[in-house]
Amino acid sequence: MVFDPQIFLEQLFNPAYLMGAFLSVSVAVLSLIIATVIGFFLAIGRTSKKAYLRGPSHTYVWFFRALPALLVLLIMWNALPQVIPALQADWYTPFIAAAVGLGLVESAFMAEIIRSALSSVDEGQELAARALGMKPASVMRKVVLPQAIRTALPPTGNEFIGLIKYSSLASVISLKELLTTAQIGVNITFRYAEYYTVAIIYYLIIVTIITLIQSRVEKKFLWTSRGVKKVVAPITLSTEAIATSSKEISV
Amino acid sequence: MTTPHEAAGFGAGSTATTPTLQVSDLHKSYGGNEVLKGVEFAIDKGQVKAVLGPSGSGKSTMLRLMALLEPADRGSIMLDGTRIGAATQNGKIVHHSERRLAVQRRDIGMVFQKFNLFPHLTALQNVVVGLTDVQGMHKTQARDVAFQMLTKVGLADRDGHFPSELSGGQQQRVAIARALVLNPQVMLFDEPTSALDPELVGEVLEVMENLAAAGMTMIVVTHEVRFARRAADEVTLFDSGVIVEQADPTSFFENPQHERTKRFLSHVH
Numbered sequence: 001m002v003f004d005p006q007i008f009l010e011q012l013f014n015p016a017y018l019m020g021a022f023l024s025v026s027v028a029v030l031s032l033i034i035a036t037v038i039g040f041f042l043a044i045g046r047t048s049k050k051a052y053l054r055g056p057s058h059t060y061v062w063f064f065r066a067l068p069a070l071l072v073l074l075i076m077w078n079a080l081p082q083v084i085p086a087l088q089a090d091w092y093t094p095f096i097a098a099a100v101g102l103g104l105v106e107s108a109f110m111a112e113i114i115r116s117a118l119s120s121v122d123e124g125q126e127l128a129a130r131a132l133g134m135k136p137a138s139v140m141r142k143v144v145l146p147q148a149i150r151t152a153l154p155p156t157g158n159e160f161i162g163l164i165k166y167s168s169l170a171s172v173i174s175l176k177e178l179l180t181t182a183q184i185g186v187n188i189t190f191r192y193a194e195y196y197t198v199a200i201i202y203y204l205i206i207v208t209i210i211t212l213i214q215s216r217v218e219k220k221f222l223w224t225s226r227g228v229k230k231v232v233a234p235i236t237l238s239t240e241a242i243a244t245s246s247k248e249i250s251v
Numbered sequence: 252m253t254t255p256h257e258a259a260g261f262g263a264g265s266t267a268t269t270p271t272l273q274v275s276d277l278h279k280s281y282g283g284n285e286v287l288k289g290v291e292f293a294i295d296k297g298q299v300k301a302v303l304g305p306s307g308s309g310k311s312t313m314l315r316l317m318a319l320l321e322p323a324d325r326g327s328i329m330l331d332g333t334r335i336g337a338a339t340q341n342g343k344i345v346h347h348s349e350r351r352l353a354v355q356r357r358d359i360g361m362v363f364q365k366f367n368l369f370p371h372l373t374a375l376q377n378v379v380v381g382l383t384d385v386q387g388m389h390k391t392q393a394r395d396v397a398f399q400m401l402t403k404v405g406l407a408d409r410d411g412h413f414p415s416e417l418s419g420g421q422q423q424r425v426a427i428a429r430a431l432v433l434n435p436q437v438m439l440f441d442e443p444t445s446a447l448d449p450e451l452v453g454e455v456l457e458v459m460e461n462l463a464a465a466g467m468t469m470i471v472v473t474h475e476v477r478f479a480r481r482a483a484d485e486v487t488l489f490d491s492g493v494i495v496e497q498a499d500p501t502s503f504f505e506n507p508q509h510e511r512t513k514r515f516l517s518h519v520h
């Protein structure tokens with residue numbers, strides 16, 4: 001069997017792949033949103049002074065970091081509806097189960113990204129905002145978060161790409177995402193090369209688009225008046241420089 | 252605040268004015284390290300006080316406590332005759348909630364050694380954010396007010412610049428504008444020129460001297476003896492967690508009373 005361009009092109013423009021790609025991206029987007037929200041509160045909890053917040057956050061991260069995503073998906077789809085009858089209803093689709101399952105697993109990792117992004121913000125920032133009289137929620141929303149987001153963006157982009165790939169695991173719970181679509185075709189025709197190449201191309205396109213969007217967003221966080229990084233001498237002063245300049249003062 | 256009594260000249264020379272800011276018996280420890288050991292300090296409306304002292308003596312800590320950014324272990328802070336930051340209940344100090352402190356902080360402006368401008372906001376937005384968020388002013392009006400304040404510190408042409416595009420001296424002037432625009436009753440400066448290249452110190456001191464001349468109540472922790480001599484009504488030596496000496500600039504520099512002041516000045520000279 002040689003590579004048949006005809007079959008390849010047919011499949012490349014097959015709406016089933018487009019639908020599969022759309023499902024993969026949707027699962028990834030939804031699980032990233034879930035992971036970011038939960039991760040944010042986990043990050044706050046893990047750095048809290050209150051032990052009753054730190055404990056549960058730690059336990060959560062410990063638990064979901066240990067579990068394979070595949071196992072979580074199987075539990076979400078097969079085990080949970082047996083335990084919780086409400087989940088036997090129609091609204092509980094493989095799509096929901098996959099997005100929530102991956103979101104729960106991913107939140108343990110987002111927690112760490114968000115925690116380190118929050119702690120990377122200079123403590124003088126919070127101090128200055130509080131000194132102005134800003135309330136705690138404003139300090140977080142208007143001063144700390146925008147700066148933390150800048151730090152968190154590149155690793156979050158990586159996680160998002162990871163989630164696109166993890167979404168292929170949802171094939172085990174019969175979600176017709178991108179890879180499943182290819183696999184179904186292969187099972188009928190045995191044209192492995194053509195069908196998998198189509199899958200490769202779809203994944204490449206998706207990740208390229210994500211990367212482009214990411215660099216666009218990152219540009220917004222450069223904080224220069226032209227949106228382009230200019231070379232500006234940073235005002236870094238060693239303590240030595242401060243010491244010398246204060247010695248130079250004469251009465 | 253000038254009361255009608257003072258304005259009418261009552262009290263025949265007696266100084267019955269309430270200090271704008273007064274701290275009494277202020278204590279603060281970090282772990283076992285007692286940094287403030289009973290600070291007594293008061294400043295009247297329109298006064299400028301310069302605070303000098305060796306590194307590590309607790310000057311920044313005193314300012315952070317006055318600005319209600321950290322709780323005191325003991326003692327009281329009075330703003331214009333009203334206790335702020337905490338109350339005493341059954342002999343124990345009870346600190347106000349962070350939300351309540353936030354409201355009280357509006358009356359106290361603070362300028363930091365490292366400027367602490369918000370890097371994600373332009374110079375103008377740095378000044379606007381306090382007006383809109385803290386005072387609830389409408390955005391368009393806030394922009395006008397903020398722009399006027401930037402003009403006052405000589406930065407009208409830099410409104411759209413981000414902090415990373417400003418020199419240290421310009422950043423510190425924006426930081427002064429950011430605090431000043433909220434009309435604080437007192438401005439606290441923590442070594443505002445120590446992080447600046449020597450050639451940029453002058454522009455910041457000029458803004459501060461103008462502010463002093465305009466009648467702002469100011470507490471300035473500084474190593475700038477020139478500023479202390481020219482702009483301060485009173486100079487204070489702070490050492491090892493207490494105030495050692497307070498005097499007008501001439502007496503302080505020419506005729507210091509305390510041994511520690513003499514020793515400190517001999518290092519600075």
Ligand SMILES: Nc1ncnc2c1ncn2[C@@H]1O[C@H](COP(=O)(O)OP(=O)(O)OP(=O)(O)O)[C@@H](O)[C@H]1O
Pocket residue numbers: 281286304305306307308309310311312313
């Ligand atoms: N948050 C903190 N935690 C622990 N120790 C602290 C803290 N802040 C200050 N200290 C300690 O308190 C002492 C006084 O510090 P402070 O910064 O108030 O001194 P300073 O007079 O402002 O010195 P400098 O001239 O170097 O700015 C120092 O020994 C410092 O290590």
Ligand SMILES: [Mg+2]
Pocket residue numbers: 310311312441442
């Ligand atoms: Mg200091």
